Amino acid sequence: MKLVWFRRDLRVKDNIALTEACKSGEPVMAIYYETPIQWKSHGMAPIQADLIRRRLMVLQQDLEALNIPLLFRTVNTFSDINPSLAQLCQQYQIADIYCIRDHELDEVNRDNSIAGLLSLTSTKLNVFDYKCIFPPGSVINGAGNIYRVFTPFKKAWIARLQRENVAPIGTPEPVQINATVQALLKQPSSIEFHYHQDDSVGWPIDDNTIIQRMRDFCRYRVEQYEASRDFPAIPATSQLSPYLAIGAISPRQCLARLFSENQNCLDKSGGGAHVWLSELIWREFYQHITASYPDISKGKGFQSWTDSITWNGDELQFARWKQGRTGFPIVDAAMRQLNETGWMHNRLRMIVASFLVKDLHIDWRWGEKYFMSKLIDGDFAANNGGWQWSASVGTDAQPYFRVFNPTAQSKKFDPNVRFIRRWLKELESVPDEALHEPYRWAEKQGIDLAYPRPIVDHKAARETAISMFEMAKSQQNTQRAES
DNA sequence: GTGTAGTTGTC
DNA sequence: ACAACTACA
Numbered sequence: 001m002k003l004v005w006f007r008r009d010l011r012v013k014d015n016i017a018l019t020e021a022c023k024s025g026e027p028v029m030a031i032y033y034e035t036p037i038q039w040k041s042h043g044m045a046p047i048q049a050d051l052i053r054r055r056l057m058v059l060q061q062d063l064e065a066l067n068i069p070l071l072f073r074t075v076n077t078f079s080d081i082n083p084s085l086a087q088l089c090q091q092y093q094i095a096d097i098y099c100i101r102d103h104e105l106d107e108v109n110r111d112n113s114i115a116g117l118l119s120l121t122s123t124k125l126n127v128f129d130y131k132c133i134f135p136p137g138s139v140i141n142g143a144g145n146i147y148r149v150f151t152p153f154k155k156a157w158i159a160r161l162q163r164e165n166v167a168p169i170g171t172p173e174p175v176q177i178n179a180t181v182q183a184l185l186k187q188p189s190s191i192e193f194h195y196h197q198d199d200s201v202g203w204p205i206d207d208n209t210i211i212q213r214m215r216d217f218c219r220y221r222v223e224q225y226e227a228s229r230d231f232p233a234i235p236a237t238s239q240l241s242p243y244l245a246i247g248a249i250s251p252r253q254c255l256a257r258l259f260s261e262n263q264n265c266l267d268k269s270g271g272g273a274h275v276w277l278s279e280l281i282w283r284e285f286y287q288h289i290t291a292s293y294p295d296i297s298k299g300k301g302f303q304s305w306t307d308s309i310t311w312n313g314d315e316l317q318f319a320r321w322k323q324g325r326t327g328f329p330i331v332d333a334a335m336r337q338l339n340e341t342g343w344m345h346n347r348l349r350m351i352v353a354s355f356l357v358k359d360l361h362i363d364w365r366w367g368e369k370y371f372m373s374k375l376i377d378g379d380f381a382a383n384n385g386g387w388q389w390s391a392s393v394g395t396d397a398q399p400y401f402r403v404f405n406p407t408a409q410s411k412k413f414d415p416n417v418r419f420i421r422r423w424l425k426e427l428e429s430v431p432d433e434a435l436h437e438p439y440r441w442a443e444k445q446g447i448d449l450a451y452p453r454p455i456v457d458h459k460a461a462r463e464t465a466i467s468m469f470e471m472a473k474s475q476q477n478t479q480r481a482e483s
Numbered sequence: 484g485t486g487t488a489g490t491t492g493t494c
Numbered sequence: 495a496c497a498a499c500t501a502c503a
Contacts, residue, residue: 141502149489149501230491278490350491389490401496402492409492462493 001092001180004030004068005085005099007107008131009247010055012062013207014168016130017098022066022172027181029092030063030070032056033084036195037076038106042380043372046198047342051376052246053193054205060189062207066174069184072191078110082117089123092180097123100130100247103290104380105297132284133166133251136291139284146292147285148302148395154281158266168252198342200376203242210243214254218261218273225272232334232345233418238276241377242343244283251280286385289395296384299365301393305476309468311363318362320455321355322370324423327454329435330410331355333423342376347413353390354404358465359456364391392469400469403462410436426450 002021009015021028039049060070075084088094097118101111115125129135139156140146147153177185204210217238228236243249255277258265262273270277290296301307320326324335334348344352349371356367368387372378388394392402414420417435421427427438427449434441442449 143502147501151489152502282490347491396489396501398491399489399497399499401498404491405493 001094001178002026002028003089003092003094003097004028005097006030006032006059006070007099007247008102008245009100009250010052010059011207011248011250012059012066012171014170014250014253015100016128016169017100017126018068019169019172020126020128021096021098022175024096025176026095027178028066028068028175029181029184030068031085031088032059032070032072032191033081034072034074034193034195035077035081036074036193038078039195041077042106043369044195045342045372045374045376045378046196047200047374047376048242048245048378049193049195050197050200051203051205051242053191053197054200055246055248056191057189058206060191062171064185066172067177067181067185068175069181069187070191071184072189074192074194078106079113081110082114085114086117086121089118089121094123096126098126098128101127102131103136103287105294108291108294130250131247132287133255133280134160134164134284136288139288146288148289150282150285150396153285153288154278157281157284161266166252166255168250168256200242200342202341203376205248207248210240210249211253214238214240214249214257215261218254218257222258222262222272222276226275227272229272229275230347230413231419232337232348233414233416233422237346241379241382245377245379245382251283254280282385283379283382286381289385290381297380301364301391302388302395303393303397305472306391306393306469308472308475312361314360314362317360317455318356318366320452321352321360321362321367325452326355326360326456327439327452328355328406328410329417329420329424329427329438330414331406333420336423338371338374342374344375347409349386350390351404351406351409351413353387355406357391358403359406359458359461361461361465361468364388364393400473401466403465405458405462407436407458424451 002024004018004021012018063070073084075081111127118125137146139153139160224236228234240249258273258277262270264270265273265277268274324332326332331352334344334352338344353367356362357364364387368384371383385394389397392398392400417432420435427435430438430441438449438451439453
Protein backbone atom coordinates (compact mmCIF):
# COMPACT_ATOMS: atom_id res chain seq x y z
CA MET A 1 0.00 0.00 0.00
CA LYS A 2 1.15 3.54 -0.83
CA LEU A 3 0.22 6.68 1.04
CA VAL A 4 0.04 10.23 -0.32
CA TRP A 5 0.40 12.85 2.38
CA PHE A 6 -1.24 16.09 1.22
CA ARG A 7 -0.07 19.39 2.68
CA ARG A 8 0.01 22.51 0.51
CA ASP A 9 -0.54 20.67 -2.75
CA LEU A 10 -4.30 20.10 -2.66
CA ARG A 11 -4.81 18.95 -6.24
CA VAL A 12 -4.79 15.82 -8.38
CA LYS A 13 -3.44 17.52 -11.51
CA ASP A 14 0.30 18.17 -11.69
CA ASN A 15 0.92 16.55 -8.35
CA ILE A 16 4.15 14.58 -8.51
CA ALA A 17 3.66 12.91 -5.13
CA LEU A 18 0.29 11.54 -6.19
CA THR A 19 1.53 10.56 -9.63
CA GLU A 20 4.56 8.71 -8.24
CA ALA A 21 2.39 6.86 -5.74
CA CYS A 22 0.07 5.74 -8.52
CA LYS A 23 2.93 4.55 -10.75
CA SER A 24 3.60 1.59 -8.47
CA GLY A 25 0.43 -0.20 -9.52
CA GLU A 26 -0.38 -0.88 -5.87
CA PRO A 27 -3.47 0.41 -4.05
CA VAL A 28 -3.08 3.99 -2.81
CA MET A 29 -4.58 5.90 0.07
CA ALA A 30 -4.19 9.54 1.08
CA ILE A 31 -4.15 11.57 4.27
CA TYR A 32 -4.50 15.16 5.37
CA TYR A 33 -3.58 16.42 8.85
CA GLU A 34 -5.28 19.43 10.34
CA THR A 35 -2.89 20.92 12.93
CA PRO A 36 -4.87 23.69 14.66
CA ILE A 37 -2.35 24.54 17.40
CA GLN A 38 0.46 24.70 14.85
CA TRP A 39 -1.66 26.88 12.59
CA LYS A 40 -2.47 29.15 15.47
CA SER A 41 1.20 29.59 16.28
CA HIS A 42 1.82 30.39 12.61
CA GLY A 43 -1.08 32.83 12.77
CA MET A 44 -2.91 31.25 9.86
CA ALA A 45 -5.99 33.20 8.76
CA PRO A 46 -9.30 31.52 9.60
CA ILE A 47 -10.51 32.32 6.09
CA GLN A 48 -7.60 30.35 4.64
CA ALA A 49 -8.45 27.43 6.90
CA ASP A 50 -11.96 27.52 5.47
CA LEU A 51 -10.60 27.59 1.92
CA ILE A 52 -8.48 24.54 2.73
CA ARG A 53 -11.44 22.74 4.29
CA ARG A 54 -13.59 23.37 1.23
CA ARG A 55 -10.78 22.33 -1.08
CA LEU A 56 -10.37 19.06 0.82
CA MET A 57 -13.98 18.18 0.08
CA VAL A 58 -13.28 18.65 -3.62
CA LEU A 59 -10.00 16.78 -3.37
CA GLN A 60 -11.72 13.89 -1.63
CA GLN A 61 -14.11 13.52 -4.56
CA ASP A 62 -11.36 13.89 -7.15
CA LEU A 63 -9.34 11.20 -5.38
CA GLU A 64 -12.34 8.93 -5.06
CA ALA A 65 -12.58 8.91 -8.85
CA LEU A 66 -9.03 7.50 -8.82
CA ASN A 67 -10.03 4.84 -6.24
CA ILE A 68 -8.03 6.65 -3.58
CA PRO A 69 -9.64 7.31 -0.18
CA LEU A 70 -8.67 10.57 1.54
CA LEU A 71 -8.38 10.17 5.30
CA PHE A 72 -8.60 13.16 7.60
CA ARG A 73 -7.08 13.54 11.06
CA THR A 74 -6.83 16.40 13.54
CA VAL A 75 -3.77 16.61 15.79
CA ASN A 76 -2.43 19.63 17.67
CA THR A 77 0.98 20.32 16.18
CA PHE A 78 3.36 19.03 13.54
CA SER A 79 5.17 16.85 16.07
CA ASP A 80 1.87 15.18 16.98
CA ILE A 81 1.71 13.92 13.41
CA ASN A 82 4.58 11.50 14.10
CA PRO A 83 2.82 8.91 16.28
CA SER A 84 -0.37 9.15 14.24
CA LEU A 85 1.40 8.62 10.95
CA ALA A 86 3.56 5.82 12.33
CA GLN A 87 0.47 4.06 13.61
CA LEU A 88 -1.26 4.51 10.26
CA CYS A 89 1.72 3.05 8.40
CA GLN A 90 1.69 0.02 10.63
CA GLN A 91 -2.06 -0.48 10.46
CA TYR A 92 -2.20 -0.32 6.67
CA GLN A 93 1.27 -1.70 5.97
CA ILE A 94 2.37 1.36 4.07
CA ALA A 95 5.57 0.77 2.11
CA ASP A 96 5.98 4.33 0.89
CA ILE A 97 4.75 7.79 1.77
CA TYR A 98 4.82 10.44 -0.95
CA CYS A 99 4.64 14.17 -0.36
CA ILE A 100 5.79 17.54 -1.68
CA ARG A 101 8.30 19.59 0.28
CA ASP A 102 7.45 22.87 1.97
CA HIS A 103 10.37 25.23 2.60
CA GLU A 104 9.52 26.99 5.86
CA LEU A 105 11.68 25.90 8.80
CA ASP A 106 8.93 24.30 10.91
CA GLU A 107 7.75 22.37 7.88
CA VAL A 108 11.28 21.24 7.03
CA ASN A 109 11.73 20.08 10.63
CA ARG A 110 8.39 18.29 10.50
CA ASP A 111 9.55 16.26 7.53
CA ASN A 112 13.01 15.59 8.95
CA SER A 113 11.51 14.42 12.19
CA ILE A 114 9.10 12.00 10.56
CA ALA A 115 11.82 10.78 8.22
CA GLY A 116 13.98 9.98 11.23
CA LEU A 117 11.18 8.12 12.90
CA LEU A 118 10.30 6.14 9.78
CA SER A 119 13.91 5.21 9.11
CA LEU A 120 13.54 2.76 11.99
CA THR A 121 10.59 1.12 10.22
CA SER A 122 9.94 -0.43 6.83
CA THR A 123 8.13 2.69 5.53
CA LYS A 124 10.01 5.05 3.27
CA LEU A 125 9.29 8.78 3.09
CA ASN A 126 9.60 10.16 -0.44
CA VAL A 127 9.69 13.96 -0.46
CA PHE A 128 9.55 15.76 -3.81
CA ASP A 129 10.72 19.29 -4.59
CA TYR A 130 7.72 20.47 -6.54
CA LYS A 131 6.43 23.60 -4.82
CA CYS A 132 8.50 25.71 -7.18
CA ILE A 133 9.08 25.16 -10.87
CA PHE A 134 12.82 24.84 -10.15
CA PRO A 135 13.84 23.42 -6.77
CA PRO A 136 15.28 25.93 -4.29
CA GLY A 137 19.06 25.85 -4.38
CA SER A 138 19.11 24.85 -8.03
CA VAL A 139 19.08 28.34 -9.57
CA ILE A 140 22.56 29.59 -8.79
CA ASN A 141 24.98 32.28 -9.92
CA GLY A 142 28.50 31.93 -11.30
CA ALA A 143 29.92 31.64 -7.78
CA GLY A 144 27.58 28.74 -7.02
CA ASN A 145 25.42 30.72 -4.59
CA ILE A 146 21.73 31.36 -4.73
CA TYR A 147 20.69 34.76 -6.03
CA ARG A 148 19.97 37.57 -3.61
CA VAL A 149 18.87 40.09 -6.20
CA PHE A 150 15.72 39.51 -8.15
CA THR A 151 16.66 40.60 -11.67
CA PRO A 152 19.69 38.32 -12.10
CA PHE A 153 17.63 35.51 -10.55
CA LYS A 154 14.89 36.13 -13.07
CA LYS A 155 17.36 36.13 -15.98
CA ALA A 156 18.90 32.86 -14.87
CA TRP A 157 15.48 31.36 -14.20
CA ILE A 158 14.18 32.19 -17.67
CA ALA A 159 17.39 30.96 -19.29
CA ARG A 160 16.91 27.67 -17.50
CA LEU A 161 13.29 27.51 -18.56
CA GLN A 162 14.44 27.52 -22.16
CA ARG A 163 16.61 24.47 -21.56
CA GLU A 164 14.28 22.35 -19.44
CA ASN A 165 10.88 20.84 -19.91
CA VAL A 166 8.65 22.03 -17.10
CA ALA A 167 5.30 20.93 -18.51
CA PRO A 168 2.78 20.01 -15.84
CA ILE A 169 1.86 16.37 -15.40
CA GLY A 170 -1.74 15.29 -15.75
CA THR A 171 -4.11 13.45 -13.46
CA PRO A 172 -2.98 9.86 -12.93
CA GLU A 173 -5.10 6.91 -14.05
CA PRO A 174 -7.32 5.21 -11.45
CA VAL A 175 -5.41 2.71 -9.33
CA GLN A 176 -6.11 -0.83 -8.18
CA ILE A 177 -8.49 -1.42 -5.30
CA ASN A 178 -8.13 -3.96 -2.53
CA ALA A 179 -10.55 -4.83 0.28
CA THR A 180 -9.02 -2.27 2.67
CA VAL A 181 -9.36 0.56 0.19
CA GLN A 182 -12.84 -0.59 -0.73
CA ALA A 183 -13.91 -0.32 2.89
CA LEU A 184 -12.30 3.11 3.33
CA LEU A 185 -13.98 4.43 0.20
CA LYS A 186 -17.35 3.43 1.58
CA GLN A 187 -16.88 5.34 4.82
CA PRO A 188 -18.59 8.74 5.03
CA SER A 189 -16.36 11.80 4.82
CA SER A 190 -14.83 12.76 8.15
CA ILE A 191 -13.47 16.17 7.14
CA GLU A 192 -14.37 18.47 9.98
CA PHE A 193 -12.10 21.31 11.07
CA HIS A 194 -11.39 22.31 14.64
CA TYR A 195 -9.51 25.46 13.64
CA HIS A 196 -11.59 28.63 13.76
CA GLN A 197 -13.03 29.31 10.35
CA ASP A 198 -14.27 32.29 8.43
CA ASP A 199 -16.40 32.29 5.33
CA SER A 200 -14.38 31.83 2.13
CA VAL A 201 -17.35 31.07 -0.07
CA GLY A 202 -16.67 34.03 -2.37
CA TRP A 203 -13.74 32.03 -3.71
CA PRO A 204 -14.90 29.11 -5.87
CA ILE A 205 -12.91 26.00 -5.10
CA ASP A 206 -13.71 23.35 -7.71
CA ASP A 207 -11.08 22.55 -10.31
CA ASN A 208 -13.12 23.50 -13.34
CA THR A 209 -13.83 27.01 -12.10
CA ILE A 210 -10.29 27.65 -10.93
CA ILE A 211 -8.75 26.43 -14.17
CA GLN A 212 -11.31 28.37 -16.17
CA ARG A 213 -10.28 31.50 -14.28
CA MET A 214 -6.63 30.84 -14.96
CA ARG A 215 -7.38 30.32 -18.65
CA ASP A 216 -9.53 33.44 -18.90
CA PHE A 217 -6.88 35.51 -17.20
CA CYS A 218 -4.12 34.27 -19.49
CA ARG A 219 -6.28 34.56 -22.60
CA TYR A 220 -8.29 37.74 -22.15
CA ARG A 221 -7.05 39.76 -19.20
CA VAL A 222 -3.29 39.43 -19.08
CA GLU A 223 -2.86 41.94 -21.89
CA GLN A 224 -4.33 44.64 -19.65
CA TYR A 225 -2.30 43.50 -16.68
CA GLU A 226 0.71 45.72 -17.26
CA ALA A 227 -1.31 48.90 -17.61
CA SER A 228 -3.97 48.27 -14.98
CA ARG A 229 -2.51 46.11 -12.24
CA ASP A 230 -1.40 49.01 -10.05
CA PHE A 231 -4.87 50.52 -9.71
CA PRO A 232 -6.74 48.90 -6.83
CA ALA A 233 -10.12 50.11 -8.12
CA ILE A 234 -9.65 47.98 -11.25
CA PRO A 235 -9.93 44.19 -10.91
CA ALA A 236 -6.96 43.61 -13.18
CA THR A 237 -4.98 41.09 -11.17
CA SER A 238 -5.28 37.34 -11.63
CA GLN A 239 -6.84 36.61 -8.20
CA LEU A 240 -5.11 33.26 -8.30
CA SER A 241 -2.93 33.75 -5.20
CA PRO A 242 -5.26 31.93 -2.75
CA TYR A 243 -5.18 28.87 -4.97
CA LEU A 244 -1.41 28.95 -5.34
CA ALA A 245 -1.03 29.37 -1.58
CA ILE A 246 -2.88 26.13 -0.77
CA GLY A 247 -1.68 24.31 -3.87
CA ALA A 248 -5.09 24.05 -5.52
CA ILE A 249 -3.15 25.01 -8.64
CA SER A 250 0.56 24.69 -9.33
CA PRO A 251 3.00 27.21 -10.75
CA ARG A 252 3.62 24.83 -13.66
CA GLN A 253 -0.05 24.90 -14.56
CA CYS A 254 0.01 28.71 -14.49
CA LEU A 255 3.15 28.87 -16.60
CA ALA A 256 1.90 26.33 -19.14
CA ARG A 257 -1.36 28.20 -19.59
CA LEU A 258 0.36 31.57 -19.82
CA PHE A 259 2.79 30.26 -22.41
CA SER A 260 0.17 28.52 -24.54
CA GLU A 261 -1.75 31.79 -24.77
CA ASN A 262 1.28 34.09 -25.00
CA GLN A 263 4.36 32.60 -26.67
CA ASN A 264 6.28 35.85 -26.27
CA CYS A 265 5.87 36.01 -22.49
CA LEU A 266 9.53 35.12 -21.88
CA ASP A 267 10.78 38.57 -22.77
CA LYS A 268 9.64 42.16 -22.55
CA SER A 269 7.82 41.96 -25.88
CA GLY A 270 5.29 39.83 -24.03
CA GLY A 271 3.87 42.95 -22.33
CA GLY A 272 1.39 42.06 -19.61
CA ALA A 273 2.11 38.34 -19.99
CA HIS A 274 5.77 38.99 -19.26
CA VAL A 275 4.94 41.15 -16.27
CA TRP A 276 2.72 38.42 -14.87
CA LEU A 277 5.45 35.84 -15.48
CA SER A 278 7.68 38.09 -13.38
CA GLU A 279 5.18 37.77 -10.54
CA LEU A 280 5.36 33.99 -10.76
CA ILE A 281 9.15 34.31 -10.64
CA TRP A 282 8.91 36.56 -7.56
CA ARG A 283 7.01 33.76 -5.89
CA GLU A 284 9.83 31.36 -6.73
CA PHE A 285 12.50 33.87 -5.64
CA TYR A 286 11.08 34.22 -2.13
CA GLN A 287 10.52 30.46 -1.81
CA HIS A 288 14.18 29.94 -2.70
CA ILE A 289 15.30 32.57 -0.18
CA THR A 290 13.17 30.99 2.55
CA ALA A 291 14.55 27.54 1.77
CA SER A 292 18.18 28.65 1.78
CA TYR A 293 18.11 30.97 4.79
CA PRO A 294 16.44 29.31 7.79
CA ASP A 295 16.85 32.53 9.79
CA ILE A 296 14.12 34.02 7.60
CA SER A 297 11.68 31.61 9.27
CA LYS A 298 12.91 32.77 12.68
CA GLY A 299 11.84 36.37 12.17
CA LYS A 300 15.27 37.71 11.21
CA GLY A 301 15.67 40.56 8.79
CA PHE A 302 17.92 39.56 5.91
CA GLN A 303 20.05 42.68 6.36
CA SER A 304 21.36 41.94 9.83
CA TRP A 305 22.36 45.56 10.49
CA THR A 306 18.66 46.42 10.66
CA ASP A 307 18.42 44.29 13.82
CA SER A 308 19.65 47.20 15.90
CA ILE A 309 16.73 49.45 14.97
CA THR A 310 14.53 50.21 17.98
CA TRP A 311 10.97 50.09 16.73
CA ASN A 312 8.01 51.99 18.08
CA GLY A 313 6.01 49.74 20.41
CA ASP A 314 2.88 51.89 20.47
CA GLU A 315 0.00 49.40 20.60
CA LEU A 316 -2.59 52.14 20.12
CA GLN A 317 -1.08 53.30 16.87
CA PHE A 318 -0.76 49.70 15.77
CA ALA A 319 -4.44 49.17 16.56
CA ARG A 320 -5.32 52.25 14.49
CA TRP A 321 -3.42 50.79 11.55
CA LYS A 322 -5.11 47.40 11.93
CA GLN A 323 -8.57 48.94 12.12
CA GLY A 324 -8.00 51.33 9.22
CA ARG A 325 -8.28 54.47 11.32
CA THR A 326 -5.02 56.28 10.56
CA GLY A 327 -6.54 59.31 8.88
CA PHE A 328 -4.83 58.43 5.59
CA PRO A 329 -7.74 57.32 3.36
CA ILE A 330 -5.76 55.06 1.04
CA VAL A 331 -4.22 53.24 4.01
CA ASP A 332 -7.54 52.93 5.83
CA ALA A 333 -9.47 51.79 2.75
CA ALA A 334 -6.82 49.13 2.14
CA MET A 335 -6.92 47.83 5.70
CA ARG A 336 -10.68 47.60 5.61
CA GLN A 337 -10.52 45.65 2.36
CA LEU A 338 -8.18 43.24 4.13
CA ASN A 339 -10.29 43.00 7.27
CA GLU A 340 -13.55 42.51 5.44
CA THR A 341 -12.51 40.31 2.52
CA GLY A 342 -9.29 38.57 3.57
CA TRP A 343 -7.54 39.90 0.50
CA MET A 344 -5.71 43.12 -0.37
CA HIS A 345 -4.52 44.49 -3.69
CA ASN A 346 -0.74 44.25 -4.04
CA ARG A 347 -0.15 47.97 -4.57
CA LEU A 348 -2.00 48.56 -1.32
CA ARG A 349 0.04 45.93 0.51
CA MET A 350 3.11 48.00 -0.30
CA ILE A 351 1.47 51.26 0.72
CA VAL A 352 0.21 50.04 4.11
CA ALA A 353 3.47 48.20 4.81
CA SER A 354 5.49 51.30 4.07
CA PHE A 355 3.12 53.30 6.26
CA LEU A 356 3.43 50.95 9.22
CA VAL A 357 7.21 50.85 9.05
CA LYS A 358 8.26 54.25 7.75
CA ASP A 359 5.46 56.43 9.13
CA LEU A 360 4.52 54.68 12.38
CA HIS A 361 8.01 53.13 12.85
CA ILE A 362 6.41 49.91 14.04
CA ASP A 363 8.28 46.61 13.68
CA TRP A 364 7.64 45.10 10.24
CA ARG A 365 7.14 41.69 11.91
CA TRP A 366 3.98 42.97 13.58
CA GLY A 367 2.59 43.84 10.19
CA GLU A 368 3.79 40.59 8.67
CA LYS A 369 2.00 38.64 11.39
CA TYR A 370 -1.19 40.64 11.10
CA PHE A 371 -1.28 40.09 7.33
CA MET A 372 -0.92 36.33 7.82
CA SER A 373 -3.77 36.32 10.32
CA LYS A 374 -6.12 37.90 7.78
CA LEU A 375 -4.99 36.90 4.29
CA ILE A 376 -6.75 34.15 2.40
CA ASP A 377 -3.63 33.87 0.23
CA GLY A 378 -1.23 33.92 3.17
CA ASP A 379 2.03 32.27 2.18
CA PHE A 380 4.95 32.61 4.56
CA ALA A 381 7.64 33.20 1.95
CA ALA A 382 5.70 35.62 -0.23
CA ASN A 383 4.38 37.58 2.75
CA ASN A 384 7.72 37.72 4.53
CA GLY A 385 9.53 38.68 1.33
CA GLY A 386 7.07 41.46 0.62
CA TRP A 387 7.34 42.86 4.14
CA GLN A 388 11.12 42.71 4.18
CA TRP A 389 11.19 44.48 0.85
CA SER A 390 8.84 47.22 2.02
CA ALA A 391 10.66 47.62 5.32
CA SER A 392 14.06 47.86 3.58
CA VAL A 393 15.43 44.98 5.64
CA GLY A 394 15.43 42.19 3.06
CA THR A 395 17.34 40.78 0.11
CA ASP A 396 17.10 43.18 -2.74
CA ALA A 397 15.02 45.49 -0.56
CA GLN A 398 14.05 48.98 -1.53
CA PRO A 399 16.65 51.49 -0.24
CA TYR A 400 15.77 52.71 3.24
CA PHE A 401 15.68 56.35 2.17
CA ARG A 402 13.00 55.57 -0.37
CA VAL A 403 9.83 56.20 1.59
CA PHE A 404 6.37 55.99 0.09
CA ASN A 405 4.35 59.16 0.46
CA PRO A 406 0.86 57.79 1.20
CA THR A 407 -0.89 60.84 -0.23
CA ALA A 408 1.18 60.82 -3.41
CA GLN A 409 0.56 57.08 -3.80
CA SER A 410 -3.14 57.70 -3.32
CA LYS A 411 -3.27 60.38 -6.01
CA LYS A 412 -1.21 58.29 -8.39
CA PHE A 413 -2.94 54.93 -8.02
CA ASP A 414 -6.48 55.90 -7.05
CA PRO A 415 -6.76 59.11 -9.08
CA ASN A 416 -10.56 59.15 -9.22
CA VAL A 417 -10.87 57.94 -5.59
CA ARG A 418 -13.10 55.07 -6.62
CA PHE A 419 -11.30 52.66 -4.33
CA ILE A 420 -11.27 54.95 -1.31
CA ARG A 421 -14.94 55.73 -1.74
CA ARG A 422 -15.84 52.06 -1.90
CA TRP A 423 -14.39 51.39 1.56
CA LEU A 424 -14.76 54.62 3.52
CA LYS A 425 -18.49 55.19 3.73
CA GLU A 426 -18.06 57.81 6.47
CA LEU A 427 -16.45 60.08 3.85
CA GLU A 428 -19.49 60.05 1.57
CA SER A 429 -20.03 63.80 1.96
CA VAL A 430 -16.46 64.66 0.94
CA PRO A 431 -16.06 65.65 -2.72
CA ASP A 432 -13.76 63.63 -4.98
CA GLU A 433 -10.98 66.16 -5.21
CA ALA A 434 -10.74 66.40 -1.39
CA LEU A 435 -10.82 62.69 -0.69
CA HIS A 436 -7.07 62.10 -0.65
CA GLU A 437 -6.75 64.52 2.27
CA PRO A 438 -10.23 64.93 3.73
CA TYR A 439 -9.20 66.72 6.95
CA ARG A 440 -7.87 69.67 4.95
CA TRP A 441 -11.20 70.08 3.24
CA ALA A 442 -13.15 69.59 6.47
CA GLU A 443 -11.07 72.21 8.25
CA LYS A 444 -11.71 74.77 5.53
CA GLN A 445 -15.41 73.99 5.58
CA GLY A 446 -15.54 74.00 9.35
CA ILE A 447 -17.01 70.50 9.30
CA ASP A 448 -16.38 67.76 11.85
CA LEU A 449 -15.84 64.49 10.05
CA ALA A 450 -16.55 61.11 11.61
CA TYR A 451 -13.08 60.23 10.43
CA PRO A 452 -9.76 60.67 12.23
CA ARG A 453 -7.22 63.37 11.50
CA PRO A 454 -3.90 61.93 10.26
CA ILE A 455 -2.23 60.22 13.22
CA VAL A 456 1.22 61.28 12.03
CA ASP A 457 2.83 64.08 10.06
CA HIS A 458 4.25 62.25 7.09
CA LYS A 459 7.10 64.66 6.42
CA ALA A 460 8.43 64.46 9.97
CA ALA A 461 7.78 60.70 10.19
CA ARG A 462 9.72 60.15 7.00
CA GLU A 463 12.75 61.98 8.36
CA THR A 464 12.59 60.04 11.61
CA ALA A 465 12.46 56.76 9.71
CA ILE A 466 15.48 57.63 7.60
CA SER A 467 17.48 58.67 10.65
CA MET A 468 16.52 55.43 12.45
CA PHE A 469 18.00 53.50 9.57
CA GLU A 470 21.03 55.77 9.38
CA MET A 471 21.73 55.23 13.06
CA ALA A 472 21.54 51.46 12.69
CA LYS A 473 23.80 51.66 9.68
CA SER A 474 26.40 53.78 11.44
CA GLN A 475 26.40 51.30 14.32
CA GLN A 476 27.24 48.59 11.86
CA ASN A 477 30.03 50.70 10.40
CA THR A 478 31.45 51.34 13.88
CA GLN A 479 31.42 47.64 14.62
CA ARG A 480 33.13 46.94 11.35
CA ALA A 481 35.86 49.46 12.06
CA GLU A 482 36.45 47.91 15.47
CA SER A 483 36.82 44.38 14.21
C1' DG B 484 39.67 44.03 -10.92
C1' DT B 485 35.95 46.69 -13.32
C1' DG B 486 31.70 47.96 -15.00
C1' DT B 487 26.72 47.72 -14.65
C1' DA B 488 22.59 47.62 -12.41
C1' DG B 489 19.37 47.43 -8.78
C1' DT B 490 10.38 46.33 -9.24
C1' DT B 491 7.06 49.10 -7.71
C1' DG B 492 9.87 56.59 -5.25
C1' DT B 493 10.14 61.31 -3.61
C1' DC B 494 11.63 66.02 -3.20
C1' DA C 495 19.68 64.51 -7.22
C1' DC C 496 19.11 61.52 -3.51
C1' DA C 497 23.49 58.42 -1.19
C1' DA C 498 26.09 54.88 -1.27
C1' DC C 499 26.15 49.94 -1.14
C1' DT C 500 26.02 45.34 -2.97
C1' DA C 501 25.33 41.72 -6.17
C1' DC C 502 26.66 39.94 -10.19
C1' DA C 503 28.96 38.98 -14.77
